[in-house]
Amino acid sequence: MKKLSYFLWLLTLVFSLHAQTVQNQNKKTLPAFDILQVNGSHFKVADLKKGQSVMVVYFDPDCDHCLLFTEELLRQINTFNNVQIVMITYVPIESVNSFITRVGLAKYPGIKVGTEGNAFVVRYHYNIMQFPYLALHDKNGILFATYESEVPAPKELAEMFAKK
Numbered sequence: 001m002k003k004l005s006y007f008l009w010l011l012t013l014v015f016s017l018h019a020q021t022v023q024n025q026n027k028k029t030l031p032a033f034d035i036l037q038v039n040g041s042h043f044k045v046a047d048l049k050k051g052q053s054v055m056v057v058y059f060d061p062d063c064d065h066c067l068l069f070t071e072e073l074l075r076q077i078n079t080f081n082n083v084q085i086v087m088i089t090y091v092p093i094e095s096v097n098s099f100i101t102r103v104g105l106a107k108y109p110g111i112k113v114g115t116e117g118n119a120f121v122v123r124y125h126y127n128i129m130q131f132p133y134l135a136l137h138d139k140n141g142i143l144f145a146t147y148e149s150e151v152p153a154p155k156e157l158a159e160m161f162a163k164k
Helices: 002-027 064-075 093-103 121-126 154-163
Strands: 034-036 042-044 053-058 083-089 112-115 133-137 143-148
Touching: 034 112, 042 112, 053 064, 053 121, 053 154, 064 093, 064 154, 083 093, 093 112, 133 154
Parallel strands: 053 083, 083 112
Antiparallel strands: 034 042, 053 133, 133 143
């Protein structure tokens, strides 16, 4: 009985370690998001262009830091020509629409903006606690940097992508 108990404990430990490894590997990839955009269409991770870097910006439309970051990003948008930008939130689509109007994001159709609603796929994937949250993925979709609350200036972000 003692040997069986020891064997079951060891087996549980092995499976637990394997599960953590798989979970950590999944955190390095893009989450399987599906966001609703203000035009009523959905944008999914499968819609991203292959072979291009991706910057996921998780934001709250009522967050002043998110607003300031977005305004600065738009001032330097030309430095992100080879980077796909996806801005995701959890708030209702009406709040997303107000944010787009306030910041002028409608002028930038290449930036995908939408809500994941209460699915929280992206929020749980990255374990997001504060806004804005940035997840930088290289052209193969592999995560190479994350920032929460205190984010680098867009110029620094563009330089990071240029090195990848």
